[in-house]
Amino acid sequence: MVTIRDVAKASGFSSTTVSIVLNNAPLARYIPPITKKKIETAAKKLGYRPNLFARSLRSKRSHTVGVMVFDMTDPYCTRILRGIENSLYQSNFLPLLTDVHNERSRFERYLEMMLDRRIEGLVILANWLFLDINLIADLGKSSIPTALIGCELRTHSVSSVTVDNELGGRVAMEHLYSLGHRKIAFIRGPKSLSDSSPRWKAVHSFAHSKGLDLDSRLILDLPESREPISSFDAGYKLTEELIKRRRSFTAIMAFDDMTAFGAIRALSKAEIRVPEQCSVIGFDDVVPAALYTPSLTTVRQPMEAMGSLAVSIVVDGINSVLENREVAAVHHQVAPELVVRESTRSL
Amino acid sequence: MVTIRDVAKASGFSSTTVSIVLNNAPLARYIPPITKKKIETAAKKLGYRPNLFARSLRSKRSHTVGVMVFDMTDPYCTRILRGIENSLYQSNFLPLLTDVHNERSRFERYLEMMLDRRIEGLVILANWLFLDINLIADLGKSSIPTALIGCELRTHSVSSVTVDNELGGRVAMEHLYSLGHRKIAFIRGPKSLSDSSPRWKAVHSFAHSKGLDLDSRLILDLPESREPISSFDAGYKLTEELIKRRRSFTAIMAFDDMTAFGAIRALSKAEIRVPEQCSVIGFDDVVPAALYTPSLTTVRQPMEAMGSLAVSIVVDGINSVLENREVAAVHHQVAPELVVRESTRSL
DNA sequence: TCCCGAAGTTCGATTTAAATG
DNA sequence: GCATTTAAATCGAACTTCGGG
Numbered sequence: 001m002v003t004i005r006d007v008a009k010a011s012g013f014s015s016t017t018v019s020i021v022l023n024n025a026p027l028a029r030y031i032p033p034i035t036k037k038k039i040e041t042a043a044k045k046l047g048y049r050p051n052l053f054a055r056s057l058r059s060k061r062s063h064t065v066g067v068m069v070f071d072m073t074d075p076y077c078t079r080i081l082r083g084i085e086n087s088l089y090q091s092n093f094l095p096l097l098t099d100v101h102n103e104r105s106r107f108e109r110y111l112e113m114m115l116d117r118r119i120e121g122l123v124i125l126a127n128w129l130f131l132d133i134n135l136i137a138d139l140g141k142s143s144i145p146t147a148l149i150g151c152e153l154r155t156h157s158v159s160s161v162t163v164d165n166e167l168g169g170r171v172a173m174e175h176l177y178s179l180g181h182r183k184i185a186f187i188r189g190p191k192s193l194s195d196s197s198p199r200w201k202a203v204h205s206f207a208h209s210k211g212l213d214l215d216s217r218l219i220l221d222l223p224e225s226r227e228p229i230s231s232f233d234a235g236y237k238l239t240e241e242l243i244k245r246r247r248s249f250t251a252i253m254a255f256d257d258m259t260a261f262g263a264i265r266a267l268s269k270a271e272i273r274v275p276e277q278c279s280v281i282g283f284d285d286v287v288p289a290a291l292y293t294p295s296l297t298t299v300r301q302p303m304e305a306m307g308s309l310a311v312s313i314v315v316d317g318i319n320s321v322l323e324n325r326e327v328a329a330v331h332h333q334v335a336p337e338l339v340v341r342e343s344t345r346s347l
Numbered sequence: 348m349v350t351i352r353d354v355a356k357a358s359g360f361s362s363t364t365v366s367i368v369l370n371n372a373p374l375a376r377y378i379p380p381i382t383k384k385k386i387e388t389a390a391k392k393l394g395y396r397p398n399l400f401a402r403s404l405r406s407k408r409s410h411t412v413g414v415m416v417f418d419m420t421d422p423y424c425t426r427i428l429r430g431i432e433n434s435l436y437q438s439n440f441l442p443l444l445t446d447v448h449n450e451r452s453r454f455e456r457y458l459e460m461m462l463d464r465r466i467e468g469l470v471i472l473a474n475w476l477f478l479d480i481n482l483i484a485d486l487g488k489s490s491i492p493t494a495l496i497g498c499e500l501r502t503h504s505v506s507s508v509t510v511d512n513e514l515g516g517r518v519a520m521e522h523l524y525s526l527g528h529r530k531i532a533f534i535r536g537p538k539s540l541s542d543s544s545p546r547w548k549a550v551h552s553f554a555h556s557k558g559l560d561l562d563s564r565l566i567l568d569l570p571e572s573r574e575p576i577s578s579f580d581a582g583y584k585l586t587e588e589l590i591k592r593r594r595s596f597t598a599i600m601a602f603d604d605m606t607a608f609g610a611i612r613a614l615s616k617a618e619i620r621v622p623e624q625c626s627v628i629g630f631d632d633v634v635p636a637a638l639y640t641p642s643l644t645t646v647r648q649p650m651e652a653m654g655s656l657a658v659s660i661v662v663d664g665i666n667s668v669l670e671n672r673e674v675a676a677v678h679h680q681v682a683p684e685l686v687v688r689e690s691t692r693s694l
Numbered sequence: 695t696c697c698c699g700a701a702g703t704t705c706g707a708t709t710t711a712a713a714t715g
Numbered sequence: 716g717c718a719t720t721t722a723a724a725t726c727g728a729a730c731t732t733c734g735g736g
Contacts, residue, residue, distance in 0.1 A: 003706055014721045019708060027709095030718055052463050053409075054706035057400040057726050072428055073634060078420050085419075085446050089453070094460055097444040099432050106436070113441055116399050232638050258638070265640045287420060288635040291579050291605070293612045350727055361700045366729060374730095377697055401727035404705050 002046045011042035018043070022050070056118065065093045065314060066119035068110060070126045070226075072099040075286035076256075076303070080125055080149060083307025091315050093120070100126075102226040111135065115144075120321075121314035122146040123307075145317025145327055147310040151194050152331060159317070159329045161310045165195050168299045168336040169202030172253055172281050175297070175338055177210060180347035181251040181279060185218040187238050187263065189255040192224050196255070199283070203253070217247050222255055231255070235262025243270050250278060250347060257282035257289045257298055264292070264343065275345035285339055294342035301336050309334065349393045358389035365390070369397070403465065412440045412661060413466035415457060417473045417573075419446040422633035423603075423650070427472055427496060430654025438662050440467070447473075449573040458482065462491075467668075468661035469493040470654075492664025492674055494657040498541050499678060506664070506676045508657045512542050515646045515683040516549030519600055519628050522644070522685055524557065527694035528598040528626060532565040534585050534610065536602040539571050543602070546630070550600070564594050569602055578602070582609025590617050597625060597694060604629035604636050604645055611639070611690070622692035632686055641689035648683050656681070 007022075008015040013035065020027045021039045028036070042048075056062050067084055069077045081097075088095045096119060098110040114122065122144055124136070137156045139146045145159070152160040176184055186203065189196030207214050220238045222231060235254060239262065242249070252267075254260035260282030264274050272278050274294055282289060285300035309332055320327045354369075355362040360382065367374045368386045375383070389395075403409050414431055416424045428444075435442045443466060445457040461469065469491055471483070484503045486493045492506070499507040523531055533550065536543030554561050567585045569578060582601060586609065589596070599614075601607035607629030611621050619625050621641055629636060632647035656679055667674045 001706095004708095005706080015707080016709080016721055016723095017719085020720095023708080025708085027719095030720090032719075035719085049463055051404070051706050053400045053404040053465070054726090055708075057398070057404055057706085057728095058708045060726085062400075072419075072432070073422075073425050075420075075422070075634075078425060081419055082446075094443070094464070095445075096441070098442075099429075116396055117441070118400070261638045261640070265638075265642075268640050287422075287576075288638070291576075291608045291612075291635070293608070293615050293640065295612075348727095351729095352727080362728080363701080363730085364699060367699095370729080372729085374698095377699090379698080382698085398727050401705090402729075404707090404727085405729045407705085 001051070002048050004048070004050065006046055007039065007043045007048050010046060011039045013039060022048075060118070062118040062120055063093055064096050064117060064119050065311070065318075066111075066114040066122040067095045067097045068100055068107070068114075068122070068124045068126070069097070070100050070102050075288060076284055077125055079287065079303040080307040083304035083309075084123055084125075084311055085307075086304070087308040087311035087315075091311065093315070108135070119144065120318045123149065123310045123314055125149045126151060143321055143327075145314045145321065147313045147317075149306055149310050154331065157329045159310075159313045159331065161306050161313070161332045161334065163195075163301045163306070163336050164333045165198035165336075166202040168283060168301075169199035170206050171336065171338045172283065172299050173203050173206040175340070175344065176251050176253065176279065176281060177206070177212070179251075179279065179344060182212060183215070183218070183247075183249045183251075185242050185249040185252045186214070186220070187235060187252065187254045187259050188219065188221045190222045190224045199255070215247060215249075217245055218242065218249055222259060231258040232262040232265075235259035236266045237262075239263040239266035240270075243267075243272070251344070252278060252280045254280065254282050257284045257286045257296060260296055260298070260343070261288070261292065264294075264296075275343050279344035281344055283336075289339075290341070292343075297341045297344040298339050299336045300339045302334055306334055348398070349395050351395070351397065353393055354386065354390045354395050357393060358386045360386060369395075407465070409465040409467055410440055411443050411464060411466050412658070412665075413461040413469040414442045414444045415447055415454070415461075415469070415471045415473070416444070417447050417449050422635060423631055424472055426634065426650040427654040430651035430656075431470055431472075431658055432654075433651070434655040434658035434662075438658065440662070455482065466491065467665045470496065470657045470661055472496045472654075473498060490668055490674075492661045492668065494660045494664075496653055496657050501678065504676045506657075506660045506678065508653050508660070508679045508681065510542075510648045510653070510683050511680045512545035512683075513549040515630060515648075516546035517553050518683065518685045519630065519646050520550050520553040522687070522691065523598050523600065523626065523628060524553070524559070526598075526626065526691060529559060530562070530565070530594075530596045530598075532589050532596040532599045533561070533567070534582060534599065534601045534606050535566065535568045537569045537571045546602070562594060564592055565589065565596055569606060576605075578605040579609040579612075582606035583613045584609075586610040586613035587617075590614075590619070598691070599625065599627045601627060601629050604631045604633045604643060607643055607645070607690070608635070608639065611641075611643075622690050626691035628691055630683075636686075637688070639690075644688045644691040645686050646683045647686045649681055653681055 004015045004018050008018045018039050021036050100107045147159040149161045188200055222234050252263050254263050260280050274280055282296050282298035285298045289296040289298050317327045351362045351365050355365045365386050368383050447454045494506040496508045499509055535547050569581050599610050601610050607627050621627055629643050629645035632645045636643040636645050664674045
């Protein structure tokens, strides 16, 4: 391995000068262009690459940002990760990406590993609240700028990026309503999930504003669970239950796309055609939504943008820390967007 | 930050002794239990965590393995990553995970970043051959144990893990044949992909062995492309083309699951019901395959296992390097497995 | 010789303070 | 004082060498 001393020897200068030139440090303005050129060509010729361990040991910087996701096999994660990765790539930070599998023990162990590697910032993608609030709150104090995607800790000093769930719920309802649907079945999210209640609140107030009353026998709740697949299974079972109740409905509003997929499967089993006999709308717009048959109408979370936003919050935070400025937590809410495909149709 | 010297001071011993005790180095056997205990409790009380930069600088070890995937939004990647991540977690290595987006420039830049961070091993997940063979071959020489998943470089000193595509092709054919299908349409993989030809070879020889002749007007090829979504689009378009030709067929064997999804969509548009009027079989068994309506019959690649296998190859390689033993490239082929679901049915 | 512990060197870079003309 | 360069200290842990009992 070629070291800075090798470059010094080859160029005829001291390692100090080499360091100053190659890093374009403040002192570099005193160094004549000829010297610079010599050093640079020597470095290039030798293929010099600075040892990051040595550099980080001295400078206390790692140029690394930790990224934690709750479950990488969940297509929801995947798309946000794209945004995170892209932004980090552009900011010259390397992501230290870990998958927590919705297990608290993994969360703790990976967090330790990241701290050991001196991450300068942290992005946590966690819509399911499996994580230890206290641990995260500690982070806020630890001078490691942190952003949460998909949930919010208003009380603490941790930034967040979330969708406007209320808007999303309203948009979905407006869509179904405008297509003429009045008898709508609902599969709501689990109560422990912070996304659930604002979506429902919007549905409720929309219905109220239109003088539509909601049939409580057409409202079911997703059970608490942390497996992403389970929301498909639950969607399937709850829709079967819905059909069994023999209350007529012309549309289903599912908590998320996975639930919607389960619902479509159950409808199809019961020989109810989508969208001819029943419309279905999801939430999220995960990748498979566009590939499904029928393709799924859904409320899209701008996932790439959310990832980028979280990164820019964290990177700003890192810069603030470097300049000894105060870092304040920010809370962003982004607007979702209706994507009309084949699974909904007017009556 | 608390350093080893702080622990030394607090426990009343020198930093040497602290280092020996906490690392359980060979010399530790001479040190009396009482000393050890004192040092350990002091370390715990202070919350001492060794600085990895300092440690790595000295020891030349990073306990990090690089992982490169071609596209994280591809569900094929996702599932293999699970296997990789799990095994790495158990081996106490931290993955440095990067997503190359099927771009060569990213591949090169991330490779450099990884090398700079002194990865001890590398796992590359790349079924699409976008990558620079030469760069990878260099890796083989660079004493960084490397494993390729999904393609093979027999000529070079790089290990690999692949599926037995020939077996997979045969299994799929046997399934369709046993259901009574004789007029089968094929959407083959792009020629540049190493998976394509063995699968087709197996189909061909199976047909030959049964005296079945393949109608060339029912055989189409996926175009060359690196977008995962495109295989859905291509599957859709090619199936439309197939229908337009008005040659009757009772089953479609698609190159992979994405292609199969596209085919199902096209069939459904043409009011051809799956599986009642046409069976469809895929390859891979990506997560959405089980969620699709109808759920997809497919040839499953044991993806988690493939990821684990690649990791164990790399970890073995790392250990060999540490003990100055020779590292030989190994080439594993794993057996795929038929998963029968709803998209195929007997005539 | 065996056991225990410490002083000092090393890894490869950055940075401070200082030395030249 | 100014432009140009460098010796030496430093970061935190690991390892080599050595000395005392």
